[in-house]
Amino acid sequence: SNLSMSMTSKYGLFKKGCGPFASEVYRLPFPNPYRPPVGMDADAWIDWCCWNLDNALVAQIDGSALACIVIEPVMGEGGFIPTPAKFLRKIREVCNRTGAVMIADEIQSGSGRTGKMYAIEHSGVVPDLVITAKSLGAGVPVSAVTGRAEIMDAPHLGGVGSTYGGSPLACAAALAVLDVLHEPGFMAQAQTVERVVREVWEPLRTELPIGDIRGIGAxxxxxxxxxxxxxxxxxxxxxxAVPLAVQRGVLLIRAGLYSNCIRFLPALDIPEDMLREALTAVADAVREAYGKLRESEVVPV
Known part of the structure; x- marks a missing residue:
């Protein structure tokens, strides 16, 4: 939609050739612990970003005019960066003070992906609205908005509509997914995925140009x-590396502000031997791509 396109800052991929876009959408710096400004450590950078939330209510918009703050508990397209809990708590504080709605975008991070139903649960912060999709339907197109009753019931009857809203097939798929997610120990399998990913990639730091390995769960x-x-x-x-991985039987998609990240989103119940086989194939693809680049240009060693 025009408004969601107005909100994203990934211009080249999503907005190029479209517009005009809606105004009154404000973006603030995100406290990526791996990339603090020069002269700041990660903690100082997070503190500054928390301060800037208050500053924005003076410099950019008055708190009385603030409708909502939308945040991904784990940044998705931005590179799977877990949002620091301190920053989430500050957003909650600002929303409580101004009456704005805190919205957790759990499109990628929800539905058990990080080992909890919603990724924001890791921080202990409770948002006013949670938006979910993707894994919620296990391949069937479905999305959902969950929130406090006084917000969800606020529109007049018929004020919120959708051509496909309440699709019986999609709802049945989502209910089946929720049943599986709540089976004892199912979501805990996300911890196994994280462990295996780190076990495969951490030893490769001395061999490959790896800057950071991060994320939560699967x-x-x-x-x-x-x-x-x-x-x-x-x-x-x-x-x-991506096409080389495809040749080895693994489909990949890039991520990150600079498209320099490989994201891993395996099924929570993927067999460990299959996961290790896939990760090894990806590592071999990166190794081959890195070797070819080193042959064709002078790079730091």
Missing amino acids: MMVVEFVKDTESKEPWMEVIAN
Whole structure:
């Protein structure tokens, strides 16, 4: 929709050639612990971003005019960056003070992906609205908005409509998914995925240009850089590795602000041997792509 396109800042992929867009959408710096400004450590960067939330209510918009703050508890397209709990608590504080609605975007991180039903549960923060989709239907197109009754019941009868809203097939699929997610121990399998991803990739830091390995549960990413000190993004190594991984039988998709990350979103119940086989195939693809790039250009070693 026009409004959701107005909200995203990934211009080239989603907005190019479209518009005009809605105004009065404000974006604030996100406290990515891996990329603090020069001269700041991660903690100082998070503190500054918390301060900037208050500052924005003076510099950009008055609190009385603020409708909502939307945040991904784990940044998706931005590179699978877990939002620091301190920042989420500050958003909750600002929303409580101004009367704004805190919205947790759990499209990618929800439905058990991180080991809890919603990723924001890891922080202990309770949002006013939660939006979910993707894994909620296990392949069947479905999305949902869950929230406080006084918000959900606020529109007049017929004020919220949808051509496909309440699709019996989609609802049946989502209910079946929820039943599986709540089977004893099912969501806990996300911890196994995280453990295996780290076990495969951590030893490769000395061999491959890995800048960061991060994520929660079955929502993991490996970020690649030209130099671990400067953290200069290396998009080319991923662009070359993705088709090589496909040749090895693994479908990949890039992520991150600089498209220099490989994201891993395996099924929670994937057999461990299959997961290790896939991760090894990806590592081999990256190794081959990295080797070819080193042959064709001078890169730091």
